[in-house]
Amino acid sequence: ALAERLESAWKTLRGQDKISQSNIQDALREVRRALLEGDVNLQVVKNFIADVEAKAQGAEVISGVRPDQQFIKIVYDELVQVMGETNVPIASADKPPTIVLMAGLQGTGKTTATAKLALYLRKQNRSTLLVATDIYRPAAIDQLVTLGKQIDVPVFELGTDANPVEIARQGVAQAKADGVDTVIIDTAGRLQIDQDMMAELAKIKQTVQPHETLLVVDAMTGQEAANLTRTFHEQIGITGAILTKLDGDSRGGAALSVRQISGQPIKFVGVGEKVEALQPFYPDRMASRILGMGDVIGFVEKAQEEIDLADAEKMQEKMLSAKFDFSDFLKQMRLLKNMGSLGGLLKMIPGMNKISDEQLKQGETQLKRTEAMINSMTKQERTNPDLLAKSPSRRRRIARGAGYLESDVSKLVTDFTKMRTAMQQMSMGGFPGMPGMMGG
Numbered sequence: 314a315l316a317e318r319l320e321s322a323w324k325t326l327r328g329q330d331k332i333s334q335s336n337i338q339d340a341l342r343e344v345r346r347a348l349l350e351g352d353v354n355l356q357v358v359k360n361f362i363a364d365v366e367a368k369a370q371g372a373e374v375i376s377g378v379r380p381d382q383q384f385i386k387i388v389y390d391e392l393v394q395v396m397g398e399t400n401v402p403i404a405s406a407d408k409p410p411t412i413v414l415m416a417g418l419q420g421t422g423k424t425t426a427t428a429k430l431a432l433y434l435r436k437q438n439r440s441t442l443l444v445a446t447d448i449y450r451p452a453a454i455d456q457l458v459t460l461g462k463q464i465d466v467p468v469f470e471l472g473t474d475a476n477p478v479e480i481a482r483q484g485v486a487q488a489k490a491d492g493v494d495t496v497i498i499d500t501a502g503r504l505q506i507d508q509d510m511m512a513e514l515a516k517i518k519q520t521v522q523p524h525e526t527l528l529v530v531d532a533m534t535g536q537e538a539a540n541l542t543r544t545f546h547e548q549i550g551i552t553g554a555i556l557t558k559l560d561g562d563s564r565g566g567a568a569l570s571v572r573q574i575s576g577q578p579i580k581f582v583g584v585g586e587k588v589e590a591l592q593p594f595y596p597d598r599m600a601s602r603i604l605g606m607g608d609v610i611g612f613v614e615k616a617q618e619e620i621d622l623a624d625a626e627k628m629q630e631k632m633l634s635a636k637f638d639f640s641d642f643l644k645q646m647r648l649l650k651n652m653g654s655l656g657g658l659l660k661m662i663p664g665m666n667k668i669s670d671e672q673l674k675q676g677e678t679q680l681k682r683t684e685a686m687i688n689s690m691t692k693q694e695r696t697n698p699d700l701l702a703k704s705p706s707r708r709r710r711i712a713r714g715a716g717y718l719e720s721d722v723s724k725l726v727t728d729f730t731k732m733r734t735a736m737q738q739m740s741m742g743g744f745p746g747m748p749g750m751m752g753g
């Protein structure tokens with residue numbers, strides 16, 4: 314599976330202290346293979362890999378984050394970027410009704426998505442009218458009518474003898490007359506792309522001039538999603554897509570193809586047969602799904618949030634100098650805390666899972682004590698630990714404020730000074746050790 318594949322590729326990177334052209338080749342090969350297996354189109358994969366490679370080589374190593382994790386983050390970010398960064402909501406016309414045209418092959422979930430979208434819009438207080446233009450299968454109209462009843466939304470239909478273009482035109486007119494916010498036009502599909510279907514769809518589009526033309530794509534479609542998107546986009550012009558059947562075991566590689574080939578956003582995902590099973594599409598969630606490595610990404614994300622690169626570099630410089638003070642130390646500790654429990658954090662670091670729960674608890678208690686004591690220091694004392702080394706009365710005041718003994722404060726000051734000296738001597742590698750501060 315993808316996750317295991319990538320896991321072994323990341324291992325090549327683990328333990329290296331730099332991301333370089335040579336050490337990412339294995340990982341890149343795995344990403345490439347994984348995406349292909351995930352049914353991402355070959356050309357899309359090629360472009361993607363080239364971008365990732367370029368970005369990875371220029372990347373600076375973030376202090377405290379392993380290169381393999383950082384590489385995952387680069388892959389992840391690139392995935393998110395290709396898929397469009399943020400969710401793009403459905404159009405809302407200045408002058409209602411907003412007209413939405415559904416397009417796609419038969420069986421992809423167009424009719425279901427039409428009803429799902431109506432229900433979704435109602436939650437935003439947007440009223441809808443559904444229009445049934447699939448006259449080729451009598452059951453198709455019934456299906457939409459049934460769904461409409463189920464969600465209490467009106468359906469416009471003229472039976473199976475009317476012309477689909479005419480049904481669409483009249484449906485929109487009806488929506489206008491009724492003062493409906495959005496009209497969603499369900500259309501017929503074929504099992505294969507064929508010219509009659511395309512011509513009819515183009516004609517409907519030309520007639521009603523929709524604000525949205527949404528291509529409905531079955532996530533299980535695989536490699537074909539790319540060709541399908543290209544054909545529909547070239548011949549009809551789409552403004553977005555709905556990726557259906559994501560409740561299945563497809564990894565969602567089609568999302569990447571659809572977006573890259575059309576340049577249009579995926580707006581929703583279908584996650585089940587029920588009418589409620591529609592969700593806005595979020596590129597970051599899909600990237601996690603495609604990579605299948607939520608935990609690692611979670612870690613890197615959190616690290617990234619807390620340390621922006623410049624800050625990390627400044628901190629590192631400071632740590633190596635004599636200027637590192639209690640305020641910096643507090644900042645570091647808060648960083649650790651924000652990243653979750655110490656235990657959770659350490660468990661994500663390989664080799665660290667051998668630490669006992671007892672030791673972890675001690676470490677966390679120790680961090681809390683340390684924080685309480687630093688909080689009781691004045692600004693001056695934080696920047697100048699020597700003040701504390703010299704003044705018992707200051708140490709006593711801090712001890713009282715924090716609820717500990719003067720000897721505790723003394724120990725903190727001694728440990729801190731020792732740590733600072735040690736850090737200056739240490740050539741910096743990963744996350745700084747904090748001797749004596751973690752109860753070790």
Ligand code: GDP
Pocket residue numbers: 417418419420421422423424425426502529557558559560561582583584585586590
């Ligand atoms: P259409 O031919 O494009 O209109 O497709 P339909 O809306 O009739 O759906 C075809 C089949 O796919 C139906 O059995 C739906 O219940 C099913 N379906 C549609 N969307 C989803 C989805 O998101 N998940 C799952 N599991 N099934 C879906």
Ligand code: MG
Pocket residue numbers: 420423424425447453500501
């Ligand atoms: Mg249908």
